Structures are given as C-alpha cells and as structure tokens.
Amino acid sequence: MKKILIILSSLLLISCSNNNAGNTSNMSEKDMQRERLVKLALEKKEKEEAAKKEELRQKALAEEAEMKQKAAIREAELKQKTLEKEAAMKEKAEEAKRQEMLKAQEAKEKAAAKEQALKDQRMSREEIFREIININNELDGKNLSKERVKELEKRLAELEKLNK
Incomplete structure (x- = not known):
C-alpha cells in the first residue's frame, strides 16, 4: 500500500510540475485522470488511517472500562468479605459474652446452692x-x-x- 502511495504521489508531483510549467488546458485527459486517482488514493489512505486510529481508541476505551469494571468488582468482593468477617467477629464476641454470662449465672447458682447447703448443715x-x-x-x-x-x-x- 505504501509503495502504491509513493508511486501515486510521485505521479502527482510530476503532473503538478507539468501543470505549473504550462497551461492546464495543455494537460491531457490521462494526466487529469491520474491526478484524480492519486487524490482519491490519498483520501482513502487518510480515511483508513483515521479509521484505524478510531478503532484503536475505541479498543483502548473498552479495555479501560473493562479494567475499571473488574476493579469495581474486586473492590465490592473485598468489601463483602470484610463485612462478612466483621459480622462473624461480632457474632463470636456476642457468643463469648453469652457464654460468659452463662458461666457467671452458673457460678451464682452454685454459690447460692453451696450457701444454702451450709445453712442446712448448720x-x-x-x-x-x-x-x-x-x-x-x-x-x-x-x-x-x-x-x-x-x-x-x-x-x-x-x-x-x-x-x-
């Protein structure tokens, strides 16, 4: 494609130099057709390059959006895990507190029973x-x-x- 562009651009230069040297009316139909073809080829090449650039830009935007989405998902998962851990720790603390209260109640009951037994024995x-x-x-x-x-x-x- 580049070789074709080089050839076409050189033909364009030649025809332009002929144009400058003489009258446009002196240009042959063939030269004018060649000039149009070169212009069309250059426009096509520019459009293709612009399309490739746009495609690359869109691809980069899509990748960036995907990375942001993955990061958001990871962050949400980490938050969920943190909340679950906190809930588990809170539950364990509450269970430990309940067990401690049960032990304290049992100790009170044992002490009361022991005291009553001592009273009964006395x-x-x-x-x-x-x-x-x-x-x-x-x-x-x-x-x-x-x-x-x-x-x-x-x-x-x-x-x-x-x-x-």
Missing part, C-alpha cells in the same frame, strides 16, 4: 443442745445395745464439735 446452738440432751437421756436409759451406744456417742462427739 444447726442452731439451741438445736444442738436439745439433741445432746436427748442423746444423754437415751444413754442414761437401760436396755441399749452396744451398737446403739456407739452411734449415740459418735453423734454426741459430732455435736460437740459443732458446738465449738
């Missing part, structure tokens, strides 16, 4: 004295088996420890 001094008196009265009685005496003495020792 006897008032008055109750201890009454039971000691009852045991002593029973020991003073006759017809007790040795085993019953041992049980009563053991219980008496426990009560005396509680009394201290």
